[in-house]
Amino acid sequence: MRHAEPEINAFLKSRRAALDPAALGLPAGSTRRRVRGLRREEVAQLAGISVDYYTRIEQGRAPAISDPVLDAIARALRLTPAEHTYLRNVAQPRRRQRGDQGPRARVRPQVRQLLDALDDTVPAFVYGPALDILAWNRLGGLVSFDLAAVPEADRNAALLTFLHPDAKALHPDWERLAEEMVAALRAEAGRRPQGRISEVACRLLDHSPDFRRHWEAQAVTERTSGTKRVRHPLVGELDLTYEVLALPTDEGQVLCTYTARRGTRTAEALRELAALPALPALPALPAGAPV
Secondary structure (H helix, E strand, O other): OOOOOOHHHHHHHHHHHOOOOHHHOOOOOOOOOOOOOOOHHHHHHHHOOOHHHHHHHHOOOOOOOOHHHHHHHHHHOOOOHHHHHHHHHHHOHHHOOOOOOOOOOOOOHHHHHHHHHOOOOOOEEEEOHHHEEEEEOHHHHHOOEOHHHOOHHHOEHHHHHHHOOOHHHHOOOHHHHHHHHHHHHHHHHHHOOOOHHHHHHHHHHHHOHHHHHHHOOOOOOOOOEEEEEEEEOOOEEEEEEEEEEEOOOOOOOEEEEEEOOOOOHHHHHHHHHHHOOOOOOEOOOOOOOOO
16 A cells, blocks of 8 residues: 555554543643644553553554554554454554455356346345455346446446546435445455555545545444445435345455335335336446546
8 A cells, every 4th residue: 555654653643533531531631732632652551561662563663563462552542343453454464465466356156146136126246355346236237337337447336436426426425435435445455455455545545535535534444234325316215225245255255235124115116126127327437537
């Protein structure tokens, strides 16, 4: 990844700044705080390590940091499980997987068969490393962009979210979607810092101020379930629930399904879409877009 400083530096600084010293029972001190959140010495105290050692860790100058020390820092900073995993990944390069420099990942025939079996009622996609969209069923294509018209190298959820001119119109909750997308991409970067993830992130840093704003927030999450609204041009607004299911046999690939509660307008709209013999797809990424 392209950074001016070690990844751990910006991450730990942001987590320190996010904490309220008073809420942790820390005294205000005799001098006025010059920065938001906790000071380095306060994190070191809470973690039970020396200030010098914590400073070296935050600056990326401490080799071979042990798991107990990282666990103590995670507790001191009140990190979520996803943030804790990210801290371990960026602090211990040996844990990080090598980025995929080879051909784009492929979906097994058995997984494609599963996608087709879901087609009548469940929009579904297979995502690969760096949020690449590797496969989808027909119903999935009807509630998303015209992925078949997008060059394979640009079929990526993050690229479409931040660079497609119609993305904000398609997603009424675009700001929340963008925040979740970047947080998931950063979690991926913690595992695989090179290869496709680097290419996608660098393109977005170059061409999307919105992406830069969210990336600098240093949020980290693993998307496993949630809700998404889609403003469809033919059937109106869809209120969907998604589940992200890892495919253990296929490293880095997940199956994402979208469903609606029975009896809702969204469930009816999905049936209407599935029954259509043909449907103009939603817009593709325009030719010449900076991706």
